[in-house]
Amino acid sequence: QKEVEQDPGPLSVPEGAIVSLNCTYSNSAFQYFMWYRQYSRKGPELLMYTYSSGNKEDGRFTAQVDKSSKYISLFIRDSQPSDSATYLCAMMDDKIIFGKGTRLHILP
Amino acid sequence: EAQVTQNPRYLITVTGKKLTVTCSQNMNHEYMSWYRQDPGLGLRQIYYSMNVEVTDKGDVPEGYKVSRKEKRNFPLILESPSPNQTSLYFCASSPGHRMLEQYFGPGTRLTVT
Numbered sequence: 561q562k563e564v565e566q567d568p569g570p571l572s573v574p575e576g577a578i579v580s581l582n583c584t585y586s587n588s589a590f591q592y593f594m595w596y597r598q599y600s601r602k603g604p605e606l607l608m609y610t611y612s613s614g615n616k617e618d619g620r621f622t623a624q625v626d627k628s629s630k631y632i633s634l635f636i637r638d639s640q641p642s643d644s645a646t647y648l649c650a651m652m653d654d655k656i657i658f659g660k661g662t663r664l665h666i667l668p
Numbered sequence: 669e670a671q672v673t674q675n676p677r678y679l680i681t682v683t684g685k686k687l688t689v690t691c692s693q694n695m696n697h698e699y700m701s702w703y704r705q706d707p708g709l710g711l712r713q714i715y716y717s718m719n720v721e722v723t724d725k726g727d728v729p730e731g732y733k734v735s736r737k738e739k740r741n742f743p744l745i746l747e748s749p750s751p752n753q754t755s756l757y758f759c760a761s762s763p764g765h766r767m768l769e770q771y772f773g774p775g776t777r778l779t780v781t
Contacts, residue, residue: 592768603672603758603772604711648711655726656767658703660710 563587566649566659574667579636583649583659586630590651593625595634598646598661607634607647639666670695672773674759680779681749689744689776691759699762700742701726701770702734704755711758716767717742749780 566583573579581595592611596604610616613627622635632651636643644666649659672693681687693700701716703726713726717736731753733745742761746753756777760770 592766594768601775603760603774604770605772606769609768650711652767656713658711660708 564649564651564657564659567662568660570663570665572665572667573639575639575641577639577666579634579639579643579664579666581634581636581647581649581662581664583632583651584630585632585651585657587651587653587657588627588630589653590657592652593623593632594650594652595621595623596648596650596658598648600645604648641666641668670771672759672761672771674757674773674776676776677774678777680781682781683750684748687746687749687778689746689757689759689778691742691744691773692740693742693759693761693771694740695761695763695771696739697761697763697771698739699764699767699770700736701760701762701767702732702742702744703758703760704728704753705758705775706755714744714757749778751780754778754780 564585594609595607598604608618610623613625616623620637624633646661646663648661675690698719702714703711705711712728715734717723759773762770
């Protein structure tokens with residue numbers, strides 16, 4: 561089993577919908593969980609990070625971590641065409657591992 | 669403007685010809701790192717540096733060298749590039765000694781023929 565698994569998509573949803581992006585992992589030592597957004601031909605940019613389990617909200621974005629299930633999620637409310645990008649999850653203990661990314665298309 | 673810069677942005681070279689990709693940050697960050705991004709493999713860490721003169725291997729260090737003589741600069745050196753090093757390379761920096769809150773550069777697309 562790979563350390564971090566992320567569905568590559570693409571995921572297409574209509575504008576205004578709630579988007580759910582997910583990653584699963586196998587290493588229970590991971591303590592920090594991050595979500596990055598990467599636009600085409602750009603470097604990744606950090607959206608948010610969480611420590612251990614629980615939820616964190618920032619505007620239209622909510623990150624959830626369920627350590628018991630080794631499952632993390634990013635929810636995007638009121639999705640906009642400008643949210644169209646690749647979303648990378650990342651996890652860290654003493655090293656950082658990135659998921660392969662999910663391509664998201666928001667349809668106007 | 670706070671940023672991470674990389675040069676060159678695009679490079680086509682031949683097998684065995686030494687090259688250096690420069691990376692510089694103006695945010696006084698302690699932590700810097702190099703990644704490569706390949707289709708189907710995602711973003712993988714090559715080397716990282718916690719501070720000046722301190723570097724360590726990431727997941728895929730073979731064929732690469734780095735140095736950290738100044739806090740702001742972290743060049744990536746390919747002494748004898750091979751075609752399997754054709755990739756998109758990103759430099760990143762982060763405040764403190766953690767890999768959280770990384771700021772990524774714009775990327776360098778390298779093709780080795």
